Amino acid sequence: MSIVSSRYDIARFGMERFSSSPRQADLLIVSGRVTHKMAPAIRQVYDQMLEPKWVIAMGACASSGGMFNNYTILQGVDKILPVDIHVPGCPPRPEALIEGIVRLHEKIRAGIPPAYEIRGVAE
Amino acid sequence: MSNARLRLAFEAVPGVVETREAYAETTLVVDPARLVEACTHLRDEEGFNLLSDIAATDYFGWGEPGVAGYIGTAAGRDLHEPGSQGLAQVPTPKPKRFSVSYHLLRVGDDPARVRVQVWLDEGEAVATLVPVWPAADWFEREAWDMVGVRFEGHPNLVRILMPDDWEGHPLRKDYPLGGEPVRFSGED
Amino acid sequence: MTVVPSTRIYEGTRIPPRVPTILDVDPHKHDLGDILRVNFGPNHPSTHGVLRLIVDLDGEAIAGIEAVIGYLHTGFEKTMEEKSWWKSVTYPARIDYLGFHANELEYVLAIEKLLGIDVPRRATWARMALAELNRIHSHLVWLGTAALELGAISMFWYAFDDRDAVLDLFELAGGTRFHTRYVQAGGLAEDLPPGFTDEVRKFCAAMPKSVDEYEAILDKQKIWLERTKGIGLLSAEDALALGQSGPVLRASGVDWDLRKNMPYLAYDEVDFDVPVYANGDVYDRYKVHMDEMRESVRIVLQCCDQLDEMDGEPWIADDRKVVLPPRHELHTSMESLIYHFKIVTEGYRVPEGEVYVVIESPRGEAGCYLVSDGGARPWRVKFRAPSFAALQATATVVQGALIADMVAVAASLDFIMGDTDR
Numbered sequence: 074m075s076i077v078s079s080r081y082d083i084a085r086f087g088m089e090r091f092s093s094s095p096r097q098a099d100l101l102i103v104s105g106r107v108t109h110k111m112a113p114a115i116r117q118v119y120d121q122m123l124e125p126k127w128v129i130a131m132g133a134c135a136s137s138g139g140m141f142n143n144y145t146i147l148q149g150v151d152k153i154l155p156v157d158i159h160v161p162g163c164p165p166r167p168e169a170l171i172e173g174i175v176r177l178h179e180k181i182r183a184g185i186p187p188a189y190e191i192r193g194v195a196e
Numbered sequence: 197m198s199n200a201r202l203r204l205a206f207e208a209v210p211g212v213v214e215t216r217e218a219y220a221e222t223t224l225v226v227d228p229a230r231l232v233e234a235c236t237h238l239r240d241e242e243g244f245n246l247l248s249d250i251a252a253t254d255y256f257g258w259g260e261p262g263v264a265g266y267i268g269t270a271a272g273r274d275l276h277e278p279g280s281q282g283l284a285q286v287p288t289p290k291p292k293r294f295s296v297s298y299h300l301l302r303v304g305d306d307p308a309r310v311r312v313q314v315w316l317d318e319g320e321a322v323a324t325l326v327p328v329w330p331a332a333d334w335f336e337r338e339a340w341d342m343v344g345v346r347f348e349g350h351p352n353l354v355r356i357l358m359p360d361d362w363e364g365h366p367l368r369k370d371y372p373l374g375g376e377p378v379r380f381s382g383e384d
Numbered sequence: 385m386t387v388v389p390s391t392r393i394y395e396g397t398r399i400p401p402r403v404p405t406i407l408d409v410d411p412h413k414h415d416l417g418d419i420l421r422v423n424f425g426p427n428h429p430s431t432h433g434v435l436r437l438i439v440d441l442d443g444e445a446i447a448g449i450e451a452v453i454g455y456l457h458t459g460f461e462k463t464m465e466e467k468s469w470w471k472s473v474t475y476p477a478r479i480d481y482l483g484f485h486a487n488e489l490e491y492v493l494a495i496e497k498l499l500g501i502d503v504p505r506r507a508t509w510a511r512m513a514l515a516e517l518n519r520i521h522s523h524l525v526w527l528g529t530a531a532l533e534l535g536a537i538s539m540f541w542y543a544f545d546d547r548d549a550v551l552d553l554f555e556l557a558g559g560t561r562f563h564t565r566y567v568q569a570g571g572l573a574e575d576l577p578p579g580f581t582d583e584v585r586k587f588c589a590a591m592p593k594s595v596d597e598y599e600a601i602l603d604k605q606k607i608w609l610e611r612t613k614g615i616g617l618l619s620a621e622d623a624l625a626l627g628q629s630g631p632v633l634r635a636s637g638v639d640w641d642l643r644k645n646m647p648y649l650a651y652d653e654v655d656f657d658v659p660v661y662a663n664g665d666v667y668d669r670y671k672v673h674m675d676e677m678r679e680s681v682r683i684v685l686q687c688c689d690q691l692d693e694m695d696g697e698p699w700i701a702d703d704r705k706v707v708l709p710p711r712h713e714l715h716t717s718m719e720s721l722i723y724h725f726k727i728v729t730e731g732y733r734v735p736e737g738e739v740y741v742v743i744e745s746p747r748g749e750a751g752c753y754l755v756s757d758g759g760a761r762p763w764r765v766k767f768r769a770p771s772f773a774a775l776q777a778t779a780t781v782v783q784g785a786l787i788a789d790m791v792a793v794a795a796s797l798d799f800i801m802g803d804t805d806r
Binding site for chain 2: 399402403404406453454457459461462463466497498625626627629633638640645646737738739740742749751753755757758763764766772773775776805806
């Protein structure tokens with residue numbers, strides 16, 4: 074949330090518009106831990122997005138389950154969604170997330186297709 | 197309120213089986229059949245108007261030697277081995293498998309806290325406290341969901357934190373932590 | 385302690401009779417065939433995290449509501465049972481991720497109570513200062529997000545700018561913006577850096593002006609008043625019956641703050657007031673949050689004065705069985721080396737017992753029920769989450785509100801889903 078604030082300001086990169094509706098969004102940032110109860114809801118949100126679409130897994134918990142290896146936390150959101158960028162940290166600093174977004178921009182400019190075209194979800 | 201006055205007040209609570217004082221906290225162990233009576237007395241006569249928390253605990257495996265933890269060798273480690281740092285004694289045995297602790301608070305001119313505790317075995321149920329303090333609703337649902345303690349008369353005893361179709365009660369000691377084994381890069 | 389009689393707010397009780405946390409639709413309305421069931425799903429921009437509200441609407445008015453939680457249940461309590469006492473301190477901060485210091489503090493206070501060790505006063509005052517800074521941080525985020533949802537979008541940017549200033553102070557002390565894991569059983573993990581109190585004083589000089597600015601924007605703003613005054617009423621009796629605490633209880637007319645009524649740390653040695661408002665609506669909860677920010681600044685300044693006097697004093701207890709010895713001792717003392725080895729490999733042991741420690745977190749009464757079996761790991765940790773209790777009041781406060789008001793009311797209860805679901 075801090076990246077939208079005036080100090081870290083992702084508006085510099087053109088990313089300040091938070092879309093409330095998945096139908097009008099290009100990027101899904103999964104921030105924080107994902108539980109098994111929440112996983113179908115996130116998958117539904119992802120499916121509602123129109124292509125091309127990208128996913129950033131923000132934080133250690135979204136990338137891999139983080140410090141929680143137990144009965145309720147999905148060990149990485151890449152088990153249900155194809156993820157383009159993983160941003161580590163618990164919690165990741167705003168600068169880290171901005172770095173992730175900038176690298177995503179570079180990936181797109183370099184012509185690398187979104188993750189759903191080159192890989193699926195983890196096993 | 198001085199400790200002496202508080203102790204005298206607690207003697208009048210119906211259904212108390214045992215009173216324990218430790219760490220400046222009072223625990224009233226109550227007969228599960230008389231729980232509602234005891235809590236109504238505490239709410240009306242003693243003024244404990246806020247139910248702070250309901251905590252259900254599973255004591256399965258309490259005090260058994262050889263409980264292995266992640267600190268130790270692959271074969272496990274006996275935490276009760278003498279010679280380890282201090283306190284090499286087996287903890288005092290508990291009467292039954294589950295305890296449900298109700299933490300009450302008196303919000304008023306004479307603040308006080310008390311813990312009301314009931315002991316239950318597997319399959320035993322205890323009366324619900326929703327008619328006494330409506331705040332008990334979700335706390336009892338959580339105790340049911342996590343530990344599997346039944347509350348008789350609860351208007352809506354369904355799972356609250358786990359998905360509705362989940363099987364098992366996660367906070368029981370015989371329920372595994374779950375999760376996945378960690379894979380390291382470089383090994384196959 | 386004053387309690388405002390309920391007739392000032394509404395007559396009798398509004399707690400739903402069948403299930404206290406579910407507002408049932410009047411069966412007559414069902415017969416008229418006008419009820420629309422809407423799902424405010426777990427993924428919604430205005431529900432402050434993954435809360436699911438199943439709302440029955442009669443036109444625009446709310447006829448029934450049920451809150452479904454559990455979408456962020458992380459299994460903290462079970463995970464902490466497998467970690468040693470020292471390592472498990474990293475977990476509580478992530479429960480209420482805005483009031484992180486409060487959660488770490490209540491857990492560590494519970495461990496210290498069982499251990500019976502004395503915490504040096506420098507650590508106590510530093511913990512108090514950080515707890516109040518944490519309160520300011522939490523209230524700023526609350527203000528920013530609540531105002532954002534009601535349409536006062538610029539408040540979000542103003543509040544977050546100040547919030548970044550608070551997080552800078554946490555970074556100065558603890559090394560990271562939040563989830564600092566700065567408290568440790570026995571005191572603080574490390575001493576406060578030199579110049580910390582000067583930076584805090586600079587922040588505190590600017591903060592009251594910021595709060596004045598926020599109040600100037602919102603206090604008399606017509607739209608804000610219409611959207612918050614008289615909405616989301618909760619009487620004092622209902623609030624106590626539903627286990628409410630913190631700003632929600634104080635906005636309903638009950639003068640109750642654990643820092644004043646059951647002081648912990650050194651709160652009985654500082655001078656501050658507790659804001660209490662009598663109308664029990666969203667506006668009063670907003671006013672309580674604003675006034676609390678000012679009072680927190682007062683407390684922090686007093687803490688800074690005390691900390692300057694205590695410069696050079698130890699910041700952690702001397703008990704080598706629990707606390708790591710200072711590194712320079714490891715070169716000369718054999719016992720220190722053994723203690724260090726024991727603590728790092730096995731971890732320290734906490735005597736058998738059970739305690740319940742409660743503190744006033746930014747959301748209200750946050751407690752930790754800790755059961756130890758005398759071993760190196762906790763047997764049972766249960767966190768009393770103020771947000772869990774706050775969400776139970778949803779069915780009561782939302783009565784008489786329209787669908788647009790529901791967002792305001794839900795925001796005013798100040799819940800965090802991590803805290804609710806643990």
